Structures are given as structure tokens and as C-alpha cells.
Amino acid sequence: MSCKEFKNREEELADYAEATASPDVARKLETHLAGCGECRKAVDEARRAGLLLRAGWEAAPVPGNEFWFRVRAGILAEEKRAGFWLPLETWAFRFSFSAALGLALLTGYALTNEFDGDLGSGPVAESLEPEQQPRSGDDVLWELVRK
Numbered sequence: 842m843s844c845k846e847f848k849n850r851e852e853e854l855a856d857y858a859e860a861t862a863s864p865d866v867a868r869k870l871e872t873h874l875a876g877c878g879e880c881r882k883a884v885d886e887a888r889r890a891g892l893l894l895r896a897g898w899e900a901a902p903v904p905g906n907e908f909w910f911r912v913r914a915g916i917l918a919e920e921k922r923a924g925f926w927l928p929l930e931t932w933a934f935r936f937s938f939s940a941a942l943g944l945a946l947l948t949g950y951a952l953t954n955e956f957d958g959d960l961g962s963g964p965v966a967e968s969l970e971p972e973q974q975p976r977s978g979d980d981v982l983w984e985l986v987r988k
Contacts, residue, residue: 844877844879844880851883853866853870854870854880854883854884854887855887857870857884858884858885858887858888858891859887859888859891870884
């Protein structure tokens with residue numbers, strides 16, 4: 842504030858804005874405010890700030906029956922909308938949980954068993970080797986006769 846007369850007397854301006862100033866101070870301020878636009882602006886801002894603060898302290902009104910009817914109607918509409926999808930969501934959750942659990946178990950199994958990288962040895966690999974193929978048609982006939 843650049844007003845020299847009331848620069849250090851802002852408390853008096855605030856009291857005047859709240860209508861709590863003494864009658865002497867109020868008369869002096871009214872004559873001063875008639876000629877000083879800056880102090881008038883400060884008093885208006887102080888009044889607005891006081892109104893906002895008082896409005897913030899007031900309790901919010903209790904919601905009426907219309908509010909509760911709208912809330913209940915919204916809940917019922919949401920339940921109807923979710924009625925079809927809820928079983929699917931439950932199934933999808935269970936399936937994804939089971940898949941994740943299975944993947945974790947398989948990963949744990951793979952990490953605990955040692956793998957040397959050689960697939961060509963061991964009892965399974967030996968049983969998968971093909972039998973020796975016959976060299977000619979006569980060998981096939983002799984094999985059938987032997988069995």
C-alpha cells in the first residue's frame with residue numbers, strides 16, 4: 842500500500858471492513874476513503890476475504906432425500922450393469938491368477954533342476970533312437986520271418 846496516512850494502520854482498515862472499528866476511527870476512515878482509492882480497494886478486499894472465510898466456516902447443508910434417492914439409483918444401476926460382467930470378471934481373475942501361479946511354479950522347477958545342455962544322452966534319448974533300417978527288401982522279409 843502506498844498511502845502514507847494508513848500505511849502502518851492496516852489493523853484499523855481491517856476493523857472498519859469488519860464493522861468493528863470505533864465510531865471515531867470509522868468517521869476518519871470514511872472521510873479518508875472518499876479521497877483515497879487505494880485504501881478503498883484494500884477495505885473492499887478485506888471485506889471479501891472476511892466473507893469468504895466466514896463462508897468456509899459455515900457447515901455444509903445436510904443433503905436432502907433427493908440426494909439419497911439419486912445415490913441409491915446410481916448404485917442399483919451400477920449393480921445391474923455389473924450383473925452380467927461380474928461372473929466373467931471373477932472367472933478372468935481366477936484364470937489369470939492360476940496361470941501366473943503355474944508359470945511361477947514352472948519357473949521355480951526349471952531353476953532348481955540342473956540342465957547341462959546335452960539332449961543326446963540319458964535313458965529317454967536312448968529309447969528315442971531309431972532302430973537300424975533294413976538295407977534291402979530281402980532284409981525286410983527275413984525280419985518278418987524271424988518274428
